[in-house]
Amino acid sequence: FHCISTRMHNCLFNSLQQLEQELAGRLLLLTDSSQEQQSELNLKAPTSFQLRIGVARDWPDARAVWSVWSLLVWVNIDEHLRLVSMREDANVAEAFQCICISLQKLEKYYRGLRHPFIWKQQLGWVTSSPANVGTGLRISVLIKLQHLPTHKHLKDVLKRLRINMDKTDSPELYNISNMATFGFTEVALTQLVVDGVKLLTIMEKRLEGNLSIDELVPAQK
Template sequence: MTEALFNQAITKWMEGTGQESTYVISSRVRLARNLQGMPFPHALSTPLANDLVQQVKTAVVDDNDTTTEPLYFIDLKKIAPLDRGILVDKHLISPQHAEEADGRGLLISADESIAILINEEDHLRVQSLLPGLQLDAAWQRASSVDDRLEAKLDFAFNERLGYLTACPTNVGTGLRASVMMHLPALVLTNQASRQLNSLAQLGMTVRGLHGEGSEATGHLFQISNQVTLGRSEEEIISNLAVVTRQLIDQERLARHMLQKETQMQLEDRIFRAYGLLTSARILSSQEAMSQLSYVRMGVDLGLIPDVAPAVLNEMLVLTRPAFLQKAAGREMNPLERDIQRATLMRARLLQGKHTNTHTGGCCHHHEE
C-alpha cells in the first residue's frame, strides 16, 4: 500500500471514467468533523494532537471490523517531506496538512478514493474523491465513512447549528463538495470570467487546480459550494450538480463554436501543443500545464487519437516537482526538473498512444 502510494502517480480520480469525464476530471466530497471537548487543531498542544491521532487510529484501524473497507494509517511525521509533497500533488492531503507533520496523520483506502486527514484545520477531514461527475457516489462513500467514525467517536455537534468547525463557513453540515473541470473553450472564447463570476451569486466559489489561492492553470477550475449552514447535504450536492451540468453545456457550445468558426486556428493550436510536448527538451510546469490543456481538448475532439484520458490526468501529477524528484531519486534544481519534466512528458504521451491504462510507478521513468 505505502509503496504504491508514494511511487505511483496514477490514482483513482485520474481514471478518466465516470459521467461527463470529457469536461469533469474529478468529483470530491469532504466532511469536516471535530471531537467534543477538544480544542481545534490550531489550539492543540503537540502531545494532545498526537493523542488525538492515536484515538482516531484506534477507532478506525484497530477495530477489527471485517465488514467495512480497510483504511491504512500513515503518521505524517514519519514520512519524508518529499513524500508529503507527493500526497499533496495527488490531492490526497492539502498543502496546509503537509507543512507541519507533527501531530498529524492520514487514513487512506487501498484505491486512494477515501482519505481522512487528521488534525488539518479540523480534527477530521473525510474526503471521497472519484473520477468524472460522480458527486452522489462520492457523497454516499463519504457519508458511510462518517457514520463509521461517528459510531466510535463523539463529534462536536449543536442542535441549532449542526457540526461545529474551526472555520465558521463550514459550520452546519461541514460538507464541501467540488468538481474539477476542464474548460478551455470558455477561456478561448472569453466567456469564462463572466460564467464563473456569476457562480458567486449561486453560493459557489471557483479556485485553481491546487485549491485555495491557486490559479487556474491548464484551464482547470475547481468549483465548490461556499455555504453549508442551513442547507442539507443533498441540497448542496444537487445544487453543485446542476451548476456543473450548466457549465458543461456552455463549454460544449463554445467548443462547437470554435470548431465552426476557427477550425484551422484551433487545430493549429492543438497540434502545435502536441508537437511541443512530444519534442521539447526543457519544459516549465506552467508551459507543460498550458500545452497539456490543448492536447486534452484535441483528444476530446478526436483530433489526437489513441491517447487515454488517464494518461493526461496522470501527467497532472507526474510532472510536479515532488514526483520529478522522486523519479530521479534525488533533489533537483529548477532546470534539472524542467529537463526531467520534458523527458517524462515525451515518454508518457508517446507511450500513451498505445496504452489505455497505466499502473506503473514513477520509478519506471528515470531520466536517460
C-alpha cells in the first residue's frame, strides 16, 4: 500500500504544494527528520504487526508530514493521507472546520490531477484499516477525571454515549473518542463526542461534591 507509484507520489506532492500556496505550510520528509522532530509530531516507529503486514514497508522512505499552524497532513504513514487538527483551546468545531476545508481543497487538487479520492456506497471512504470504515473520522478530547473512572456506572455511561475513554501516560488525564466511524455523518460524530465530554464533565463535578450521578446516566439507546 505504501509503495505508491511515481505518478501518485508526484500527484500527492503537487497537491500539497498547491495547498501550501494558500496556507504557507512546511513539508518535512521523514528521511530528513530527527527523532526529536518526529516525537514533536507524535510520530512513532512502526509496530512489529505493521511491519509483518507490510503497512510499514520501506520505512521511512516516501513518508512525510506537511504542517501549518494547527493542521498536520500525514503522508503515507498509516494512510495515503491523514489530516490531523490539534488545538489547546477545546474548540472542537474549529478543528473540525479546519479538517473539512483542507480536505475539500486537497480533493479538488486530486480531481484536477485525475486521482479522485475513493468512496464506496457500502464502505464510505476507503482506508487501510477496517476500524476506520465509513467516515474515517476520529475525534479525540483530553480531559482530566479523578472520580468518574472508578464509578460503577462508567461502563454503561460510555456504552450509551457511544464513546471510548482511554488512559494516557499522564495521571488522571483521559482520552475521549468516538467508538465507531460509521452509522453517523461527520457532523453527528463530532457532536456525539462533544456532548459526551460535556456530560462526563458534569458527572465529574457532581462526584467531587459527593453527589449522586444516577439521574444523569443516559437511557439505553
